[in-house]
Amino acid sequence: MYAQLVDTGASRVRSLDELGPQEREFQDRIDAGVKIEPRDWMPEAYRKTLVRQISQHAHSEIVGQLPEGNWVTRAPTLQRKAILLAKIQDEAGHGLYLYSAAETLGVSRDELLEALHAGKAKYSSIFNYPTLSWADMGAIGWLVDGSAIINQIPLCRCSYGPYARAMVRVCKEESFHARQGYDILLALCRGSAEQKAMAQDALNRWWWPALMMFGPPDAESVNSRQSANWRIKLFSNDELRQRMVDQTVPQAEHLGLTIPDPSLRWNEERGHYDFGEIDWDEFHAVLKGNGPCNRERLRTRVQAWEEGAWFRDALVAHADKRAARDARAA
Numbered sequence: 001m002y003a004q005l006v007d008t009g010a011s012r013v014r015s016l017d018e019l020g021p022q023e024r025e026f027q028d029r030i031d032a033g034v035k036i037e038p039r040d041w042m043p044e045a046y047r048k049t050l051v052r053q054i055s056q057h058a059h060s061e062i063v064g065q066l067p068e069g070n071w072v073t074r075a076p077t078l079q080r081k082a083i084l085l086a087k088i089q090d091e092a093g094h095g096l097y098l099y100s101a102a103e104t105l106g107v108s109r110d111e112l113l114e115a116l117h118a119g120k121a122k123y124s125s126i127f128n129y130p131t132l133s134w135a136d137m138g139a140i141g142w143l144v145d146g147s148a149i150i151n152q153i154p155l156c157r158c159s160y161g162p163y164a165r166a167m168v169r170v171c172k173e174e175s176f177h178a179r180q181g182y183d184i185l186l187a188l189c190r191g192s193a194e195q196k197a198m199a200q201d202a203l204n205r206w207w208w209p210a211l212m213m214f215g216p217p218d219a220e221s222v223n224s225r226q227s228a229n230w231r232i233k234l235f236s237n238d239e240l241r242q243r244m245v246d247q248t249v250p251q252a253e254h255l256g257l258t259i260p261d262p263s264l265r266w267n268e269e270r271g272h273y274d275f276g277e278i279d280w281d282e283f284h285a286v287l288k289g290n291g292p293c294n295r296e297r298l299r300t301r302v303q304a305w306e307e308g309a310w311f312r313d314a315l316v317a318h319a320d321k322r323a324a325r326d327a328r329a330a
């Protein structure tokens, strides 16, 4: 498993008896549903776990703008273009809330971005796939933002206050994103045979990568147990993945599209859909940097950062000038 790039220092989950008095008190607060705030004492491993997850999440939002950015100039109508632009701007905003939440844990945004640009930090695997047609904008909104909502609604109740509060706003915006995606596909599916085929092709390409967004199977998820104990994770990777399948199948039926999984069928006994095996080799390859677009995504982010240097310098110069003026006036 390509995990633990950030060493949290917690190699295994310790039992309550093994915790010191301060750690026990901390765990009791978590168990009682009390939110942890930036100035509260917290175990170093809790802090590092949150920095890891929140920064990966922030990077995902920022890199996540790129696949959709590819279609801004080619949106079919002015209205679709305005909606897409608004969605992409929302993603930038989500990244900023999340970097701010990470900064409350004592890391700087520059450090986090440096790790991203050096290829050391992870971001969601899903953004390493190309957007080949307009229907991909629909599939991203429906499946990717749809999965993000399923993953993020529970995070609104996670134990760390700033992360939980950021998620409340993010989730509200994500639900608009999912609807706009579904609306794009609905229009295509009600259109010509070519348009419907374009929608089916997008579903064929995005379905399996969307299921990978929830992370490795529970048995291989190295961080899950400890994160569940700390109420950073309220549901397991597999539980949320199942929720996504159960929710999405009827939506695909309404569109008249076929989910590209011959093993997909309703299991009366379980009360859930059974689905086929995910290609975990593909998932690991993407995490290692070998997905179809990993290099391109990173190159684009680094270029944007470098080309924005003059603007960041100007902001700092302006802030310094104001501070000097205020100091003179005082």
Ligand code: BYC
Pocket: 001, 002, 003, 004, 005, 006, 052, 053, 056, 057, 058, 060, 061, 062, 064, 065, 091, 122, 123, 124, 125, 126, 144, 145, 147, 148, 151, 212, 213, 214, 215, 216, 220, 221, 222, 223, 224, 227, 233, 237, 287
């Ligand atoms: N891609 O032990 P596990 C969005 C890594 S933004 C890449 O289960 P954990 C959107 C994992 O980080 C979507 N890496 O980990 C934006 C770990 O590596 P490290 C992003 C993945 O943390 C714009 C290792 O595999 N959402 O929706 O307990 C436009 C072992 O996994 C992935 C979030 O970030 C993956 N898919 O659980 C549209 C939500 N899966 O760090 C939409 C917050 C796993 O040990 N994050 N890995 O080296 C989470 O909920 C959890 O971090 C995860 C993984 C469920 C993703």
